[in-house]
Amino acid sequence: MMTHCDLEQNPLLILGDGRVGSHFKAYLTQRSLPWIGWTRKEGISSLQSKSELSSMIFMAVSDPAIPELCAHLPANKLKIHFSGRLNLPEVLALHPLMNFGSETLSKDFYDQIPLVMDQALMALPWIQELPNPKATLPPEKRALYHGLCHLAGNFPKLIWEEISEVFESELKLPRKFLEPILTEVLHQVTEDRTDLSSGPFGRKDLKAIYCHRQELEKFPRLLATYNHFYDSFNQRTAK
DSSP states (O other), rough: OOOOHEEEEHEEEEEOSHHHHHHHHHHHTTTTTOEEEEGGOOOOOHHHHHHHSSSEEOOOOOTHHHHHHTTSSSSTEEEOOOOOOOOOOTTEEEEEOOOOOSSSOHHHHHHHSSSOOHHHHHHHHHHHHOOOOOOOGGGGGGHHHHHHHHHHHHHHHHHHHHHHHHHTSSSSOGGGHHHHHHHHHHIIIIIOOTTTTTTHHHHHHHHHHHHHHHHHHTTTHHHHHHHHHHHHHHHHTTT
C-alpha cells in the first residue's frame, strides 16, 4: 500500500493539460508532492518512458482518450481517472465534485472539494490522509451522478449568462447588479434549504406569470426555461 511518504519519493504522472489537470498539478505543488506531466504532443514513447518513472498515473484527459492511452501504460501501475461517468476495470475513478475555472485556487479551497471514488481507492492510505470529504459510489450509479453534477454545475451558469446578457442589452443594467442576488440564492440553497413558497410561482401569482411570459417571448431560450421550471415547480409542489 502506498503512503503519503511514498508519494513524496516518487513522482506522480499527470496525463493531460486541461483544466482538471492544471488544477491537480497546482494542488500537488501546494502540497510539495513531486509530479511529472505528459501531453499528447510529446508522443507515445515519451508516455511510456515517463510511466516507468512514476509511482502512479492520473489520467486528466477526455473520456474517449482514457482507454486508448491505457493500452500504452504498464499493467502494474495504479491508474486513476477523474471522469464522473466512465467505468473501466483497469482504471479507478476519483472524481472531484467541482466545476473548475481557469484560475488556480487556494490550498484551503482544494481541501474542501468532495472526492467521489471507487471503493478500492478509499482503502488506500494516501487517500485516507487527504483532508477532503470523501464518499464511494457504485459503478452503476456513476451515469446518474454525472448527470446530476452536469445539471448542478453547468445549467445554472447557462441561465445566469443568458439573464446577464439581457440585463445588459435590453435593460442597460450592468451584470454586476445580479451578483448580490446570486450570492443570496446560493446561500439559501446550501444553508436554508430554499423556501419554494416565495416568488410568483409559490404565491400562485398568475397575473405576474402571464406578464413574464409575454415579455420573454422575445427571448425564446429564456421563455422555454421559464415554462419548464414552472411545470417542474407545479409537479413538485403538487406532491
